[in-house]
Amino acid sequence: MTDPYEPLPTSPPDPNARKKLGALVGLVLAIIVVGRNLVDEDAPRSPTLEALLPRRGLSLDLAMLTLLADLDESGAGRVPALELAAGRGDDTSSLVAFRGDLYWTAARRRVVSRTPAAGGATVELTHTSADPYSLAVDAAGVHGLTASGELLRVGLDGGAATTLGTGFRGAHGIAVDEDGLYVTDEAGGRVLRIAKEGGPALLVAVGQSRPLDVVTDGENVYWTNTFDGAVMSAPRWGGPPTRVAEGQKRAHGIAVDATHVYWVTPRAVRRAPILGGPVEPLFDGLRFGWAIQVSAGHAIVAVPDSGAVIAVPIAGGPPRLVAARRGKPEALAADGEHVYWIDESGGALYRAPIPR
Numbered sequence: 001m002t003d004p005y006e007p008l009p010t011s012p013p014d015p016n017a018r019k020k021l022g023a024l025v026g027l028v029l030a031i032i033v034v035g036r037n038l039v040d041e042d043a044p045r046s047p048t049l050e051a052l053l054p055r056r057g058l059s060l061d062l063a064m065l066t067l068l069a070d071l072d073e074s075g076a077g078r079v080p081a082l083e084l085a086a087g088r089g090d091d092t093s094s095l096v097a098f099r100g101d102l103y104w105t106a107a108r109r110r111v112v113s114r115t116p117a118a119g120g121a122t123v124e125l126t127h128t129s130a131d132p133y134s135l136a137v138d139a140a141g142v143h144g145l146t147a148s149g150e151l152l153r154v155g156l157d158g159g160a161a162t163t164l165g166t167g168f169r170g171a172h173g174i175a176v177d178e179d180g181l182y183v184t185d186e187a188g189g190r191v192l193r194i195a196k197e198g199g200p201a202l203l204v205a206v207g208q209s210r211p212l213d214v215v216t217d218g219e220n221v222y223w224t225n226t227f228d229g230a231v232m233s234a235p236r237w238g239g240p241p242t243r244v245a246e247g248q249k250r251a252h253g254i255a256v257d258a259t260h261v262y263w264v265t266p267r268a269v270r271r272a273p274i275l276g277g278p279v280e281p282l283f284d285g286l287r288f289g290w291a292i293q294v295s296a297g298h299a300i301v302a303v304p305d306s307g308a309v310i311a312v313p314i315a316g317g318p319p320r321l322v323a324a325r326r327g328k329p330e331a332l333a334a335d336g337e338h339v340y341w342i343d344e345s346g347g348a349l350y351r352a353p354i355p356r
Contacts, residue, residue, distance in 0.1 A: 080352075081323045081326055081350040081351065081352040082119070082350065082351045082352070083348055083349070083350055084102070084115050084116075084117075084119055084340070084349045084350065084351050085113075085115050085122045085348065085349035086348055087327075087343060087346035087347035087348035088106070088109070088346075088347050090106035090107065090108050090109060090346075090347035091106075091107040091108050091131075091344065091347075092104055092105055092106060092107065092330070092331050092342040092344055092347055093105060093107060093133040093134065093330065093331060093344075094132070094133060094134050094135040094144070094331055095135075095331035095332060095333045095340060095341065095342055095349075096135050096136065096137045096142075096333055097117060097333040097334060097335040097340060098137040098138070098156075100116065100117050100118065100335075101114050101115065101116055101117060101156075102114065102115045102116070102117050102333060102340055102349065103125075103135055103137050103142050104135070104331065104342060104349065105131075105132040105133060105134075105135060105144070105331075106347065107131040107132060107133055107147075108131070109127075110127055110128045110129070110130065110131055110132065111124050111125075111126070111127055111128075111132075112124075112125045112126050112128065112132055112135070112142060112144060112154060113125060114156070114158075115349060117335060117338065117340065117351070119351075122349075123158060124158070125142065125154050125155075125156075125157075125158035125159075126152075126154040126158060126159065126160065126161045128144075128146050128150075128152065128161065129146070129148060129150070130146040130147040130148035130150065131146060131147040132144045132145070132146050132147075132152075133145060133146070133147060134171075134172065134173055134174045135174065136174045136175050136176040136181065137156075137176070138176050138177075138178075139156075140153070140176075140196055141153045141154055141155050141156055142154050142155075142156065143164070143174060143176055143181055144174070145168055145171050145172075145174055145183070147169075148169065149166055149167050149168045149169030149170075149171070150163055150165070150166055150168065151163070151164045151165040151166070151168050151171075151174075151181070151183070151194065151198075152164065153196075162198075163198070164181070164194060164196075164197075164198035165194055165198055165199075165201065168183060168185070169187070170185050170186050170187025170188055171183045171184060171185050171186065171192075172184045172185075172186040172211070172212050172213070173211075173212055173213040173214040173223065174214065175214045175215050175216045175221070176196075176216075177216045177218045177236065178218065179195075179196070179236070180193050180194060180195055180196060180236070181193070181194045181195075181196060182194075182204065182214050182216055182221050182236070183201070183214070184208075184211035184212060184213070184214045184223050185211070186210050186211060186212060189206065189207055189208045189209065189210070189211065190203060190204075190205065190206050190208065190211070191203075191204040191205040191208060191211055191214065191221060191223055191234065192204060193221075193236065193237075193238070202238065203238060204221055204234050204235075204236065204237075204238050205221075205232065205234045205238075205241045208223070208225050208232065208241075209225040209226070209227035209228035209230065210225060210226045210227040211223045211224065211225055211226075211232070212224050212225075212226050212251075212252055213252060213253050213254045214254070215254050215255060215256045216236060216256075217256050217258075217274075218236075219235070219236065220233045220234060220235055220236060220274070221233065221234055221235075221236050222244065222254055222256055222261050223254065224248070224251035224252060224253070224254050224263055225251065226250050226251055226252060228246075229246060229247050229248040229249045229250065229251055229265075230243050230244075230245070230246045230248070230251075231243070231244040231245040231246075231248055231251055231254070231261060231263050231272070232244060233261070233274070242276075244261050244272050244274075244276075245261075245263075245270070245272045245279045248263060248265050248270065248279075249265055249266075249267075250265055250266050251263050251264070251265050252264055252265065252266075252289070252290060252291075253289070253290060253291040253292040253301075253302075253332075254292065255292050255293055255294040255299070256274070256294070257294050259273060259274060260272065260273055260274060260280075260314075261273075261274060262282075262292055262294050262299050262314075263292065264286070264289040264290065264291070264292040264301055265286075265289060266286060266287070266288045266289055267284065267285065267286050267287070267289070268281060268282075268283060268284045268285075268286060268289070269281075269282040269283040269286070269289065269292065269299055269301055269312055270282060271299070271314070282299055282312045282314065283299075283301070283310075283312045283319055286301070286303055287303065287305050287306060288303065288304060288305040289301050289302075289303055290302045290303065290304050290329075290330050290332075291329075291330060291331065291332035291341075292332070293332050293333060293334040293339065294314065294334075295334035295335065295336050295339070295354060296334070296336050296337070296354045296356075297313060297314055297315060298311040298312060298313055298314060298320070298354060298355065299311070299312045299314055300312075300322065300332065300334055300339050300354065301332075302329040302330055302331075302332045302341055303329070304328040304329055304330050304344060305328075306324075307324060307325050307326060307327060307328060307329070308321070308322075308323065308324045308325075308326075308329070309321075309322040309323045309324075309326070309329050309332070309339060309341055309352070310322060311339070311354060311355050320355035321355075322339055322352050322354070322355065323341075323350065323352050326341070326343060326350055327343025327344070327345045327346055327348065328343055328344045328345040329341040329342070329343060329344070329350075330342065330344040331344070334354065336354075337353065337354065338351050338352065338353055338354060339351070339352055339353075339354055
């Protein structure tokens with residue numbers, strides 16, 4: 001009688017297993033494309049992924065399988081992500097890299113924390129009276145919004161929080177430059193400017209269609225209108241807003257560099273020149289793209305539903321895998337050398353090198 005616990009004989013590993021897997025997934029992908037027959041001739045397309053993503057309706061859950069197989073075969077994406085802080089079941093919505101440290105929120109515990117980007121002990125900077133959910137950091141301190149509508153600031157080394165303003169219950173995003181803070185009032189359709197020492201909010205723009213994320217380059221303020229799909233800009237001291245792009249359905253995360261504005265929609269990563277010009281597709285075929293950062297020549301995107309972080313070269317070329325199967329990455333930061341993210345489903349903080 002055969003011993004039921006006796007190990008079964010094994011075969012040597014197949015050196016072509018990855019290639020076979022990639023071919024199989026590609027076949028399945030092609031069958032699904034034909035079956036769904038989803039075509040949108042007007043949608044901007046990414047030339048580097050035209051063969052991989054020929055239909056706009058594909059989800060990254062499927063496209064990513066082929067992409068990851070190709071990346072793994074080429075050796076990319078093999079550097080393991082480093083866990084900088086263990087998860088505690090927190091709902092984390094904001095992460096900022098500044099001068100060698102990471103500042104992040106733990107909404108359920110109502111804590112703003114700091115963790116060294118190189119690794120080390122996490123320090124709780126302050127506890128808030130309501131869930132903190134959006135941060136902006138500079139030398140003056142850590143500025144944040146809470147669910148109760150407070151605009152707070154705490155020192156980089158912690159301490160009691162200073163209230164800079166109240167009545168921001170419908171606010172969503174926050175950005176900072178040397179002169180002030182910029183807040184998107186999603187509920188009220190406004191973009192506001194507040195002095196760093198606090199005081200009344202000044203209008204940058206009104207009549208916006210659910211403005212969400214916001215950034216500034218020190219001259220202008222840029223934000224996404226998720227309802228009408230517009231990407232907007234305005235002088236930071238106020239003035240007529242300009243449409244950088246339109247028709248960007250459910251645009252969410254936004255970033256800026258010296259020449260372009262970048263944003264992510266549930267399905268795509270795109271950019272447009274700051275001074276005006278056509279929209280340039282960088283990557284098509286996402287499923288629920290969320291946050292975006294621009295660093296080291298890449299547009300880095302968190303794709304929570306696929307559990308992946310990808311880096312798209314802004315000069316052109318195929319996307320690179322930063323990490324996969326690391327929970328549900330939403331909050332995202334980068335510092336020129338590394339990308340950092342937090343698993344929203346568990347609260348763990350990770351680091352991985354930006355591809356070169």
